[in-house]
Amino acid sequence: MRATINNPILPGFNPDPSICRVGDDYYIATSTFEWYPGVQIHHSTDLVNWRLVSRPLNRPDLLDMRGNPDSCGVWAPCLTYSEGVFYLVYTDVKRHSGDAKDAHNYITRCTTIDGDWQAPVYINSSGFDPSLFHDDDGRRWFLNMLWDYRPDKPSFGGIVLQELDRDNLSPVGPVHTIFAGSDLGMVEGPHLYKRNGYYYLLTAEGGTEYDHACTLARSRQLTGPYELHPKQHLITARFDPQCPLQRAGHGDLVETPEGETYLVHLCSRPLANRGRSPLGRETAIQKLTWGDDDWLWPDADCLSPQIQVPGPETRNHTSTPAREADIDYRFTARQLPVDFQWLRTPFPETLFSLSERPGYLRLYGRESLGSLFNSSLVARRQQSQRFTASTTLDFQPRHFQQMAGLVCYYNSRKYHYLFISHDETLGRCLDVMSCLADANGHGHYPLNGHRIPLPAQGPVRLRAEVDFEHLYFSWASQGENWQRLPLKLDYSVLSDEAGTGAGNNFTGAFVGMAAQDLSGTGTPADFSGFEYREGAGLGGFP
Known part of the structure; x- marks a missing residue:
């Protein structure tokens, strides 16, 4: 058989x-x-x-x-x-x-x-x-x-x-x-x-x-x-x-x-x-x-x-369990869940901690998403053409150079980033940054400067819904309903084939959590969990 x-x-x-x-x-x-x-x-x-x-x-x-x-x-x-x-x-x-x-x-x-x-x-x-x-x-x-x-x-x-x-x-x-x-x-x-x-x-x-x-x-x-x-x-x-x-x-x-x-x-x-x-x-x-x-x-x-x-x-031995397609990750262990990786450095303690705030993944704000040295980003692979990923973030930025959030990432020149930051007028706010396979790594801001004001304090939920070549971001205050951003982003950019020099791209799309502090003060961002679900209709695809 x-x-x-x-x-x-x-x-x-x-x-x-x-x-x-x-x-x-x-x-x-x-x-x-x-x-x-x-x-x-x-x-x-x-x-x-x-x-x-x-x-x-x-x-x-x-x-x-x-x-x-x-x-x-x-x-x-x-x-x-x-x-x-x-x-x-x-x-x-x-x-x-x-x-x-x-x-x-x-x-x-x-x-x-x-x-x-x-x-x-x-x-x-x-x-x-x-x-x-x-x-x-x-x-x-x-x-x-x-x-x-x-x-x-x-x-x-x-x-x-x-x-x-x-x-x-x-x-x-x-x-x-x-x-x-x-x-x-x-x-x-x-x-x-x-x-x-x-x-x-x-x-x-x-x-x-x-x-x-x-x-x-x-x-x-x-x-x-x-x-x-x-x-x-x-x-x-x-x-x-x-x-x-x-x-x-x-x-x-x-x-x-x-x-x-x-x-x-x-x-x-x-x-x-x-x-x-x-x-x-x-x-x-x-x-x-x-x-x-x-x-x-x-x-x-x-x-x-x-x-x-x-x-x-078939032989008389135990079969390997099937891969899980829907996972709720909790950061309660001393090590990251096995599905997650980070970028380049053999010194992860400079990027994140699982012990400083028990039950949370604390990311220290480091260099930009375009950095090739110390980018504070922890993510897992996309493994289905349709999936939903979400996380809950507790983060209090005091300056526009401090950011943290949910990122769909291919490399330093291809990503979509839903992040919390600080605006001099709005205070704590939500924004989106995309890098669309630009050889120079220029960021694009599809909200066109219309940042979304957030409550001054408290955790915020962030969500990405991927439907083949489309990406939709949503957010919610703790205990409130999801609010989808008025954006349909081109997810296909996060691929080997997209952009300048695409023939030299060899990786794949990840989804995860990131934090930056471009002022150099290492402001922490705390994530209380991460959910990944595969298939259609999970987050209300249109």
Whole structure:
């Protein structure tokens, strides 16, 4: 008996999946870019339902991204397991615009998936998308794509391979260029496997937009030459513009205990009316079958990704609980709820506290939403095209430079912000600031200076309702009915595809809480809870 897997299996911003199996347990690591802590690791026992269990890059020695530009930080981690140890390979990208890339590659290890990972070992900075291959002779090999800054050469310079010392993981021996890619170009995201005497190389090609694809090649020798799959690709939506899962590519393979093979890969679900993807790049899964020719073939005999996929043969083990779509968060524990992250810094105590006012998340007003260093913003992923998020805020600003509120955020140049501040005439007031994918990060104020006066004291409830490409903000005094603002905001701006330089945007939309104090006095803002609900009609969609 088989369950049905519904794609995407990791909805919302969860790109560049790397999967490994340990016994009956499956783990997927995905990119987090500028969001802290780094790397999301989800766990499943059935490939159907997944639960977030770890963000391992959670200390300054493992990751410090202060100053990293938008969509830099942690790119394409690789998670493997060998001889009782988990290995996590990751890149910290410090610059990705222009000709050169400052991409530093590291490895960290841990005996448990949710333990304290070791201090990282630096490997190289020659390119990004690193991975680790454990050969059956006990040797370990490091792969990454090679970045070439020269104007007369392809930027994606091929896949390179180098041996690592088995114990200390330091690079040893020569660097081999093993694969130049297919005619699709932009080869990256390498993963190596071995089966029946062949080395198989799975790569991502075509760029992580609408020409994206998973390309398979094989060789009898580790260092090549590698021959391409007869169909070249295992998965792509580039020939199927009507496919609900677009931008399919950058994948990894896993084998079940019964010998079935699955491919996890990134994808996106663009809005039908705008062709933009606020949910970002998500993770989906496809079933593959080994042929008599020792090539993998899509199980559905179709290169396009499938929305529904047959799950593996069921076994006598406990299934992973399904993801919760409606959650009321309360800030009563010593740590943030696992769904929340913040930006860049490994020192969260400078941004927020869960103990200074028990039962509240206290954000200290820091730099602007456009800051690349100390932005006091705590948020969770959007995971549905339609959702409602709300929070209750206790905040007493004394100056117009002090702000706090509810934010729908993509990056420092794409956000919608419903905030409480202070006006010399009105006193405490409500306003909206939007940054509409402007390359210079200019703010827009859709209330046109007509700020809404608020009671001088007391908590205020704030709400965001997202209906595909539309966003509606509402507010209410404690115990009063919601009052919707007379605005219909363009939510599609919070997407990879929107704005100047959109091809270099790689994350996804978040919704959460923020506080700024541009005077530098760190005025606190206290949030007593946060609600997130998915689906239509939850907040009174028109």
